[in-house]
Amino acid sequence: MSSMIVFDVDSEVEKIENLYEDIKQGEKGAWLSIIAYICLSALKLTIGYITNSEALSADGLNNATDIIASIAVLVGLKISRKPPDKDHRYGHYRAETVAALIASFIMFAVGIQVLFQAFIKFRSPSIESPDMVAAWTAVFCAIVMYVVYVYNVRLARKINSNAMMAAAQDNRSDAFVSIGAFIGIVGSQFGLPWLDTLTALLVGVIICKTAWDIFRDSTHALTDGFDDAELQTIKQTIRDVPGVEKVIDIKARIHGNNKLVDVTIGVDHELNVSESHDITEHIENRIHELHNISYVHIHIEPIEVSSSQEK
Template identity: 80%
Template sequence: MENKYDDIKLGEKGAWLSIVAYIILSALKLAIAHSTNSEALMADGLNNSTDIVASLAVLIGLKISRKPADNDHRYGHFRAETVAALIASFIMFAVGLQVLYQAIMKFRTPSLESPDSIAAWTAIFCAVVIYFVYLYNFRLAKKIKSNALMAAAQDNRSDAFVSVGAFIGIIGSQFGLPWLDPLTALLVGGIICKTAWGIFRDSSHALTDGFDDAELQEIQQTINEIPGVEAIIDIKARIHGNNKLVDVTIGVDYQLNVSESHEITENIERIIYEVHHISHVHIHIEPVEAPALPALASKIM
């Protein structure tokens, strides 16, 4: 468990990198967008401003997650980052809708002027910077196996693509297609809302103890193949922050003594960790006789 807390602390570096990068890039984009009248770059800058909030949510969540278990939180505080991500999704929704509204209003203006080309080069420069941030966070997330930081890394990559899209839209407007700039802003607004929906969906799914059934079936299959496990009577799992908690009731030969049964549970814990990287497995043992095994197998299926 100590290593888990150390990994969370290491993940905070990635969150800080994202925050600093987004503050600088959003300020640059918004300033240039205002001076060049670029709706696409303005939308991109607002997108990055929401990413500051999202990265702050990840950072705060990681910090709270490092708090040890106490009398009110026997399982620790790992779900704090999930709650923070849920709050960030609401903020991202609001900004995404604002970007969509401003882009639509831009289409309704009598004339559409092409923004200055400096807006385009600002967008492509920022795309390169944030892509390098993505590479750093992606490698760090894989190293420490952090789902929250991996989500932040994927957000970094999508932001790089959004900036590339803004670049294309602005350049297109330079060639007599000024409507391409607000059109790109519409696409950026849609991407913001789509990202917010993905974060909301995953966070709410985790907070309501949802778990991927296909993964649960794989865990069940692994346990079934462990020597000494005669049947799986019940199995369930849930997400707790970056941790996966598995509860399983297994049937073992009723003639086994306590020491032999305990050895089976230790093998299950070890193999589940090695195969699925899950360190929290709660195992309950039920003694069963041979005639009862077919009925138990049909029940779990």
């Protein structure tokens, strides 16, 4: 039996050029997040210190870690745009994932520090209610971060970037954290001064939880993990393509912002090369249309076809 691998050079070059352009677009969202986080973290830390608000200060430290995470995403995006070389035949797309992994370690460290400081403050008998200026600062920052979230989530959907979508979700969680800080500060004005410190503890937990989620997703991608339910859905899409007699094997992995699919299919052994090539093009188009995946490597095996042949 013979086999062949279908590869369209012009199509691959076009995909790479489009991907690089999408990554460049994603850098705009990363820059917006960095600028917003720098301004808001400076504002929160300053007002938090002046008004003696643990919740607002913790929120400011949270945004400080987000600066690092956003820079990591930006650096990863820039490295990802480097073309393949002799040492990186598949390109540099995973640089973004590695950067996110490093950022998760930094976020863990800051989250633990916030928890420690809030715990010490919580045990202190001299807890004072912060000024309401801190509350209005938290509301203002929440509005700004939600606007950044709306921009980034639209950009992520436009360029189909998982990294930017994750950054957008982080922007939204930061808006919620600021709202939580506002609630804690206001509550402290009604005879519950410990509520501000309790909110700081919750912010520390959120920082650690976000760090864990980034760590989990990054390590899953770096070890070639892939959601089995999604893989089975892709497999069914291939099965439904006319001319595919059997899906012999299928694998998928995450490579930066890309999903790579490797599949071996069985086709009627009487088909010629051109007819088999048409089937692979149909598969590529269907997977791109239904799953927005552009990288599909297809290996063909000629098989005997019978009336009872199951896919």
